[in-house]
Amino acid sequence: MISLDRFLFSFVLLVFLVHLCDGRSHFESKVDLKIINGLDAGTDLNIHCKSKEDDLGAHVLGFEQFFEFHFKPNIWGTTLYFCRFWWNSESHWFDIYVQKRDLGRCDKQCWWWVRAAGPCLLNDTNGAYDICANWNVGGSSQEGTGNDTARIYNEIFGGQ
Numbered sequence: 001m002i003s004l005d006r007f008l009f010s011f012v013l014l015v016f017l018v019h020l021c022d023g024r025s026h027f028e029s030k031v032d033l034k035i036i037n038g039l040d041a042g043t044d045l046n047i048h049c050k051s052k053e054d055d056l057g058a059h060v061l062g063f064e065q066f067f068e069f070h071f072k073p074n075i076w077g078t079t080l081y082f083c084r085f086w087w088n089s090e091s092h093w094f095d096i097y098v099q100k101r102d103l104g105r106c107d108k109q110c111w112w113w114v115r116a117a118g119p120c121l122l123n124d125t126n127g128a129y130d131i132c133a134n135w136n137v138g139g140s141s142q143e144g145t146g147n148d149t150a151r152i153y154n155e156i157f158g159g160q
């Protein structure tokens, strides 16, 4: 009888562990974020993206080239990545990922096609970049966390 109990206990434990390992993928769903230069043939796009914790560095993208990074949205729903975009004499800001804004519309793939008028997000339904946004106004954030985002922008980018 005792050995049967032990057998059952071990079996339940094994099932539990297998379930735990299997479920890991559900908790680890990462976002694949891609920024594509859609300006003009011959126009390089400079980008510099950051969050409070990560500096993703400055990058130069030729026409139709992309920069890609992956991250796991936090459990508080406050993940925010913002970028500066500049080319020729233009310079703009955009909140490239705002968890509260983007949850549900790009859970796995947030692919942005950057035009001069602003970036457009890939629409999963029709495969077109037709969800277009405006650049942030001034040096602050429209959809981030208001003054907090403005403060982070200033701290990190200063007078750039």
Ligand SMILES: *[C@@H]1O[C@H](CO)[C@@H](O)[C@H](O)[C@H]1NC(C)=O
Residues within 6 Å of the ligand: 123, 124, 125, 126, 130, 131
């Ligand atoms: C995505 O595309 C579908 C089909 O064209 C369209 O109905 C829908 O409004 C689009 N989504 C957004 C957020 O624009």
Ligand SMILES: *[C@@H]1O[C@H](CO)[C@@H](O)[C@H](O)[C@H]1NC(C)=O
Residues within 6 Å of the ligand: 146, 147
């Ligand atoms: C941002 O700061 C200004 C000045 O301190 C204040 O008037 C404004 O209400 C703040 N906005 C938000 C969204 O907190």
